[in-house]
Amino acid sequence: MYSSLDPFKKAEKTAKLELLIRNLCELHKKGKIDINPDIKELLQAESTKHRAHGHSSLLTAKLHQAAKQLCENNDIVIRRVDKSDLFVILNHLEYIDKVDSLLQGPSKFLHVKMNPREEIRKKVTQSIDNANASRDGVKFSPLQGHYEPGNFYGNGKTHKPGHKLRHIISQIPTPTYQLAKQLNDPITPFIPTIHALRSTDEFVDILRNTNPQGILASLDIESLWTLP
Incomplete structure (x- = not known):
């Protein structure tokens, strides 16, 4: 405590x-x-x-x-509510069924016959070596330690009918995670921020302070990363 x-x-x-x-x-x-x-x-x-x-x-x-x-209690699963600091208690079997239905969806996941960890690790290592060989390029730290595939879990969508799950894959144990974090520094200065918002709270503050007129529309991306 x-x-x-x-x-x-x-x-x-x-x-x-x-x-x-x-x-x-x-x-x-x-x-x-x-x-x-x-x-x-x-x-x-x-x-x-x-x-x-x-x-x-x-x-x-x-x-x-x-x-x-x-x-x-092994009969329940405690998960965070999607886009919230609250938590929801789910029946364990119901949670497993919902997870299985997400994993079986062909539009989001593909079945693999072997663990792709080593292949990805070799590709990332080669990319790091190529980048570090550049004379004036950004120097990246080499991969070290043990790596695993990403961890899959689902957060409850309490605002959706049937309380569906939002699938999330934690990339922390993967070979690409640390390299992605290192790429953040050289890339950030080139990302335009004039029309970007950091949080929902910032968006609400803008609405309160500017009092915009007309129709407010919200567009939602269904699939940000599409499969080839």
Whole structure:
């Protein structure tokens, strides 16, 4: 559980983590160590936390026990509600049926006879080597560690009839994930932001402040990535 930090101790912890980040980056530049590209964000997030043995004042012992029982119940699946911070409790068999129906859809997924991990890894490694061979190009870190296919799961669409699932594939364990994150920095400056919004809240603020006239239309993309 987390408890509040004394302001002085919080500032001290933040300063120590900033110093740790700086030292790690210096060692990385000198080629002495390899670090996780997300290390800065992870350590900065850690600076806001305080781990203690006490219990949260928001979660009583009774609620804690109820949450534990829900997590240990194999007949249910707890998933986040799509586009929301809420959660929904689903029957386990019903969840599996909905997942199977998504995976069987030929418009979104293809059956493969072997794990494509190694083939993808070789292609990504070759692409990194080719890019790094360029004299003035961006230098990318080589692939290291163990990789797996993406993790598939579904979030509940409570606003849709039948409470369908929105399929999500987490790319974190895949060979392409870290390279994609490294590509973000050189690509971002070339992405136009004048007509781009960062969040729904920003869109709502624009509507409130500008009071637009006429008809407001919303277009939804059905299939962003189509299969060949």
